[in-house]
Amino acid sequence: MKKSVFFGALAGAALAGGVAGAATLDDVKARGKMNCGVSTGLVGFAAPDANGNWEGFDVALCRAVASAVLGDANAVEFVPLTTKTRFTALSSGEVDMLSRNTTWTFSRDTDLKTDFTGINYYDGQGFMAPKELGVTSAKDLDGATVCIQTGTTTELNLADFFRANNISYEPVPIETNAEAQQQYLAGACDVYTTDASGLAATRATFEDPTAHVILPEIISKEPLGPLVRHGDNEWGDIVRWTLNALIAAEELGITSANVGELGSAAGDNPEINRLLGTEGNLGEMIGLDADWAKRAIAAVGNYGEIFEKNIGENTPIGLARGLNAQWTNGGLIYAPPFR
Amino acid sequence: MSTVTDPEQASFRLSMLLNDTRYRSLTFQAIAAILLALAFWYLGNNLIQNLRAAGLNISFQFFGEPSGYDINQRLIEYDSQSTHGRAAIVGILNTLLVAFLACLTATVFGVFAGVLRLSNNWLVRKLMSVYVEIFRNIPVLIWIIIIFTIMTAVLPAPRAFRGDEPEATMLFGAIAFTNRGIYIPAPVWGPGSIVVVLTFVASVVGVIAYRRYATKMLYAEGKLLPMAWPSLAIFFLPSVIMYFLLGRPIGLDYPELGGFNFRGGLQIGAPLIALWFALSIYTGAFIAENVRAGIQAISKGQTEAASALGLRPGRVMNLVILPQALRVIIPPLISQYLNITKNSSLAIAVGYADITATLGGITLNQTGRAIECVLLLMLFYLTISLLISAGMNVYNNSMKLKER
Amino acid sequence: MADTHAHSVAFARKTQIPPSPPPASETGVIKWLRQNLFATPANSALTLVAIWAIYSILAGTVPWLLNGVWSTASLSECRDALQGEVGACFSVLSERWNQLLYGFKYPSDQYWRPNLAFLLLFFAAAPVLFFDLPRKLLIFTGLYPFIAFWLIWGGSILVPIVALLGFVAGFVVFDRYGKQSFATGFFGAIVAAFVIWTLGGIVIPDTASENAMLSQVPSRDLGGFMLNLMLGVTCVSLSLPLGIVLALGRQSDMPLIKGICVIFIEFIRGVPLITLLFVASVMLAYFFPPDSTVDLFLRVVIMITMFSSAYIAEVIRGGLAALPRGQYEAADSLGLDYPQAMRLIILPQALKISIPGIVNVAVGLFKDTTLVSVISMFDLVGMIRGPILASTEWNGVYWELFSFAAMLFFIVCYGISKYSQWLERRLATDHR
Numbered sequence A: 001m002k003k004s005v006f007f008g009a010l011a012g013a014a015l016a017g018g019v020a021g022a023a024t025l026d027d028v029k030a031r032g033k034m035n036c037g038v039s040t041g042l043v044g045f046a047a048p049d050a051n052g053n054w055e056g057f058d059v060a061l062c063r064a065v066a067s068a069v070l071g072d073a074n075a076v077e078f079v080p081l082t083t084k085t086r087f088t089a090l091s092s093g094e095v096d097m098l099s100r101n102t103t104w105t106f107s108r109d110t111d112l113k114t115d116f117t118g119i120n121y122y123d124g125q126g127f128m129a130p131k132e133l134g135v136t137s138a139k140d141l142d143g144a145t146v147c148i149q150t151g152t153t154t155e156l157n158l159a160d161f162f163r164a165n166n167i168s169y170e171p172v173p174i175e176t177n178a179e180a181q182q183q184y185l186a187g188a189c190d191v192y193t194t195d196a197s198g199l200a201a202t203r204a205t206f207e208d209p210t211a212h213v214i215l216p217e218i219i220s221k222e223p224l225g226p227l228v229r230h231g232d233n234e235w236g237d238i239v240r241w242t243l244n245a246l247i248a249a250e251e252l253g254i255t256s257a258n259v260g261e262l263g264s265a266a267g268d269n270p271e272i273n274r275l276l277g278t279e280g281n282l283g284e285m286i287g288l289d290a291d292w293a294k295r296a297i298a299a300v301g302n303y304g305e306i307f308e309k310n311i312g313e314n315t316p317i318g319l320a321r322g323l324n325a326q327w328t329n330g331g332l333i334y335a336p337p338f339r
Numbered sequence B: 001m002s003t004v005t006d007p008e009q010a011s012f013r014l015s016m017l018l019n020d021t022r023y024r025s026l027t028f029q030a031i032a033a034i035l036l037a038l039a040f041w042y043l044g045n046n047l048i049q050n051l052r053a054a055g056l057n058i059s060f061q062f063f064g065e066p067s068g069y070d071i072n073q074r075l076i077e078y079d080s081q082s083t084h085g086r087a088a089i090v091g092i093l094n095t096l097l098v099a100f101l102a103c104l105t106a107t108v109f110g111v112f113a114g115v116l117r118l119s120n121n122w123l124v125r126k127l128m129s130v131y132v133e134i135f136r137n138i139p140v141l142i143w144i145i146i147i148f149t150i151m152t153a154v155l156p157a158p159r160a161f162r163g164d165e166p167e168a169t170m171l172f173g174a175i176a177f178t179n180r181g182i183y184i185p186a187p188v189w190g191p192g193s194i195v196v197v198l199t200f201v202a203s204v205v206g207v208i209a210y211r212r213y214a215t216k217m218l219y220a221e222g223k224l225l226p227m228a229w230p231s232l233a234i235f236f237l238p239s240v241i242m243y244f245l246l247g248r249p250i251g252l253d254y255p256e257l258g259g260f261n262f263r264g265g266l267q268i269g270a271p272l273i274a275l276w277f278a279l280s281i282y283t284g285a286f287i288a289e290n291v292r293a294g295i296q297a298i299s300k301g302q303t304e305a306a307s308a309l310g311l312r313p314g315r316v317m318n319l320v321i322l323p324q325a326l327r328v329i330i331p332p333l334i335s336q337y338l339n340i341t342k343n344s345s346l347a348i349a350v351g352y353a354d355i356t357a358t359l360g361g362i363t364l365n366q367t368g369r370a371i372e373c374v375l376l377l378m379l380f381y382l383t384i385s386l387l388i389s390a391g392m393n394v395y396n397n398s399m400k401l402k403e404r
Numbered sequence C: 001m002a003d004t005h006a007h008s009v010a011f012a013r014k015t016q017i018p019p020s021p022p023p024a025s026e027t028g029v030i031k032w033l034r035q036n037l038f039a040t041p042a043n044s045a046l047t048l049v050a051i052w053a054i055y056s057i058l059a060g061t062v063p064w065l066l067n068g069v070w071s072t073a074s075l076s077e078c079r080d081a082l083q084g085e086v087g088a089c090f091s092v093l094s095e096r097w098n099q100l101l102y103g104f105k106y107p108s109d110q111y112w113r114p115n116l117a118f119l120l121l122f123f124a125a126a127p128v129l130f131f132d133l134p135r136k137l138l139i140f141t142g143l144y145p146f147i148a149f150w151l152i153w154g155g156s157i158l159v160p161i162v163a164l165l166g167f168v169a170g171f172v173v174f175d176r177y178g179k180q181s182f183a184t185g186f187f188g189a190i191v192a193a194f195v196i197w198t199l200g201g202i203v204i205p206d207t208a209s210e211n212a213m214l215s216q217v218p219s220r221d222l223g224g225f226m227l228n229l230m231l232g233v234t235c236v237s238l239s240l241p242l243g244i245v246l247a248l249g250r251q252s253d254m255p256l257i258k259g260i261c262v263i264f265i266e267f268i269r270g271v272p273l274i275t276l277l278f279v280a281s282v283m284l285a286y287f288f289p290p291d292s293t294v295d296l297f298l299r300v301v302i303m304i305t306m307f308s309s310a311y312i313a314e315v316i317r318g319g320l321a322a323l324p325r326g327q328y329e330a331a332d333s334l335g336l337d338y339p340q341a342m343r344l345i346i347l348p349q350a351l352k353i354s355i356p357g358i359v360n361v362a363v364g365l366f367k368d369t370t371l372v373s374v375i376s377m378f379d380l381v382g383m384i385r386g387p388i389l390a391s392t393e394w395n396g397v398y399w400e401l402f403s404f405a406a407m408l409f410f411i412v413c414y415g416i417s418k419y420s421q422w423l424e425r426r427l428a429t430d431h432r
Helices: A002-016 A024-031 A057-070 A086-091 A106-110 A154-164 A177-185 A196-204 A233-252 A259-264 A270-276 A292-300 A303-310 B021-054 B084-116 B122-136 B140-154 B193-221 B228-245 B270-297 B300-308 B313-349 B355-367 B370-402 C002-008 C028-036 C041-066 C075-082 C091-095 C097-102 C112-129 C135-153 C158-177 C182-203 C224-251 C255-270 C273-287 C296-322 C325-333 C338-375 C380-390 C399-431
Strands: A034-039 A076-081 A097-103 A114-116 A121-123 A125-130 A144-149 A169-174 A191-195 A212-214 A222-229 B176-178 B181-184 B186-189 B250-253 B256-258 B261-263 B266-269
Touching (some): A034 A086, A057 A233, A076 A086, A121 A196, A125 A196, A154 A191, A177 A191, A177 A196, A177 C380, A222 A233, A233 A270, B084 B122, B084 B313, B084 B355, B140 B270, B140 C399, B181 B270, B313 C273, C112 C224, C224 C338, C255 C296, C273 C338, C338 C380, C338 C399
Parallel strands (some): A034 A076
Antiparallel strands (some): A097 A222, A114 A222, A125 A212, B256 B261
């Protein structure tokens, strides 16, 4: 009895120590570290490498926010969360922000009391099938066995799609992506469905990726983005505008290579100047210093660089920009003006 | 020394609350009650504050709303338009189904291994103790995953049955073992099939009655009536005759390869089989130990006495040892059943839609109502456990009465 | 007699015949085989079936084991190295060895710390497990939790020292006053300990951990088999005292206390551990004060400790019930009060009877620590199902990883259960 009290007191002091009040920004600054919820391992988006360092598209956003707020891209505690624990972890204050390929939906934004602060990846649910099956459209899948990774919106989309097309299917819910792959490759299910980005990432790891096709139908909209607790708008603004800064940086041609040069003195482009803090006081308005965006871009690069480095066409994941190209290139990625 | 306190003067003093054994228990209970109330108040207060801060509330309304997801293994009608409540019921039924099946087979495995562990055959004895030790000392979660992986990797996919020279064939042309599950013929109930079923039920009753009668004859008049053949005859013949008389009202619907899958027949899904088998073989190892302990608890004199009466070894076991050992075996056996029910919650590792996977899994994820879902989940398991414990107490009491 | 008899017959052997060897079928290997393997036809059939079973298992696994590849960097390289032959890719074990044992985040230059803590565990556990060792060694057992905590988590050494001081103060107070009145001593001890801890909390500066001798490791970075071992050891040792209290409470004749204990025990025993872990991961955070967060590791330790204490309480209750009534009466007639009777007479005997049961609970609990993988903690199973199988290099290696995990658990659990059997035999002779 006594012992557990001791342990609680001790561990409470030594291990947790964290305090999550109303003002997340102050907490993060006081702590000197930001807690960022990520997925438990999805290659390209958030996965620990062989040395245990977290890498990926979602991870880069955490690092960007940490460098904007704390000036150190490594001042992040990555908290791996399952689909089940992610919202509780956020609302109970265990993490300061969630960057865990989470789909922005109405009920999550309202009923679960979270705030989505933007979209960093436009995804959609697709199907992958072996070529030898001869399937060319998802509408041919009548009676098929479908592997799904549980705990996401994918189950609901799948049910809606098959219902709307009035065809039958048999769902096989699987806990992790790795196990779903195993089932799929062994033929225990005919098709595998998850977000198209995930399908591409999964297919990239197969022995013979060309033996599998990704069907043309995208059956859902999956805008993935970071989210924060409802009600702390200052913190929400920081996360939102850090993401926007990365996006705007690509549009304006600011890269991690030239950000030091561009940000050293005011240049010709006033928007670059405002973004990098050489003109105006945007940083002050969100409670940070003038160099916040400069640090974020210097730490992880602009949106395009992050994309290319983690999930772009030269990586094993090999995703094309597609919808995620800048609006100037026909995509949907668009940052509001910095002024 | 001379001033002896007057014993009459034992009026109540405050210190007696601590020092007098008559009142001290009241003090302690009062303290305990206060502490308990404080703890509840503290936790409840924190909960309310936290929920208010997060803007959440406790509500069970989601139970009436459409769930939006499909479940592949279901005993009652269910589709994605059904409510979350119905999904939970599907889950409950699935939990009970796998627990029931696993209890049956675990008992068979356990009794088998337990008896064989005491066999005269050295090799068999060692083999069984290897089985027991291996399964008892490795976590059940690892077993469930391993067995599911074996099923997926070793059994052929339905695809393998296709083509002119398929890699896999169906057993007797009727049963297909695939990594999606086992497909067996399903009965088709034609008109008049009810008569056949009733005949069958009647013949089961008949077999029991005959065996009772034979036992009675044995004890009362010492006549040994043949057991095996008449039992078999009563069991099968009337039903078979009735079946042909009525023109084969019960047909079989054979599974056939069609489209992506086998169609028709009855499918027993791979997750169900993996979970069922893993739970049975894991718990079987524990039951084997209980059975062995139970048998060894019967003194050797009983075996010797039975042998001296000229009973064959098999009969010694069946007629003398097991009936006595059961009294020792059954209480731990029932607590193993309880463990099976609780361990079936690991179904989420293989994607079997039990209550933990529906209510505590997908419903929780979709609605985000963590507190409500987890509370209900615990309530369900608690109810099941208490029911089984109650059953066990009834059994224990009935056994006690027979003791002399 | 002997003489007359010797003269009346024609021949009498004077010496004993040297015993002739028994027939071949009744000696050595053959006799053993006949008796143990082929006694009856049914038995022979069983033997043949068993031999066939062993053969088919070995035929499947031995080539796979012997052909194993130990030194490739990924699954595809391993498949190339095997060239289509049957064989295991054990290189996943050699490549991810550290991850499997320590998780993927524990700083790799600090591995000696958990190793040392693990080694010291044997010294700490020895006097508890083997009664023959000198009792003085128990002092080390008492110190061990603090040493292990410091070794594994690192940070300021002041933290474990203050914690230890709190216990020492509590013990001193109890020793001083407990003799007159148990209650005074007990509550005094708790107060003393808390005073020391509070003072310590004020004295230790917040920055003490930053430049400590051992760098601080957050508990989120613990993982692998180390996490299983830590959860198992911590929770079992924490739940022992709690279990004793619950067992005594359940036997108490104070209805309220008895009721609380019964409800707690039956509730915990009635639900699966996994639901309690869900409570730890998704619910417990709501029950802590609004402005604090409690580490997931600690939350899980709390829930598993509650879980195992309920089971241990039932084992100890069995031990208490097995003591003859006379022991209680003898204690009463000596004029001992309840705490004295329990401490000096009842509990030492009851605990001794319960040890095998407690060990069984401990083994079960240790196996159940794998369930934390379901709530995104990276224990051994979590590491395998998560980062390792999800990585591009090792996607698709199942048998090697899961057999390795099974083997580790088997070694530990089998060792403990052998100890328990040894103990049972020993205790049995003591009672005769």
